[in-house]
Amino acid sequence: MSVAYFRTPVGIARITEEEGFIASVSIRDEEYDIEPAPTPLLQAAIDELNEYFAGTRKQFTFPIKQEGSEFQQQVWDELVQIPYGTTITYAQQSNQMNNPLAIRAIASANGRNNLWVVVPCHRVIGSNGSLTGYAGGIWRKKWLLEHEAKVMGVGQTKLDF
Template identity: 75%
Template sequence: MYYKTPVGIVQITEEDGFISRIHILDGEHEATPADTPLLKETAKQFDEYFAGTRKDFDLPIKQDGTEFQQQVWDELLKIEYGKTISYNQQSQRMNSPLAIRAIASANGKNNLWVVVPCHRVIGSNGSLTGYAGGLWRKQWLLEHEAKVMGVGQTKLEL
């Protein structure tokens, strides 16, 4: 399914009853309707997220990755809506203070755009770094969440 968001078209893949991939696309793509109940529910939850009425996704998700990558992605799910942490803080939370680069690499391999919120991880100095969907999208998502939370515009450095 191809779903239209305020920041571009997203390709959403369902496999064996799980959402296995959500990937933001660059270029021209036409939105296509959801053809399964799970894809319809995913589109509904994205509609709610972008409308500012949903803060947490409740979808069956599964993505392939190593045990370490799964741990990194599980930690991403613990970052509260509208909040950010640094890669250093993420490594501390995982009791792996020397694994910052490996954690950042695993974040970059996350295939569940927005649902597993790697956009909420920023540089220690507050800068936006390392986002496969493009830094402008990362900034847009963080500003959207801040606005919904009533925090106002966040000043994040690209």
């Protein structure tokens, strides 16, 4: 496993590569030494994430693969379908998955997502518009949603955050 760290506007991101795939992207509060990426794939991921934060990239193209159950994989596949700059509720996600009674299980799978920003669980909100349950911290979820809204030219979103 190879690892790279890079600075984002909301903290230090840690990216791991395993067997030719980006396996995780996580955000950290701690400081880490920022050094050149040890592999071309890690550098490609850093470049695309920097483009996301610059507002010039809305979809990621590097190969990803995270470990999880079949159900978790289905939940994560659904997350990558959420368009940039938009949000859905957990209830909407469960309905899109034809599993309206699985809201809590879906929320739990969202929380186990290891590909921060790339698999955009930050775009899923509570039914009342609240910013609920985000491993990176609610303030980061708010920042990401506001960033995407700004890039889309929406300005202040209609969500109450």
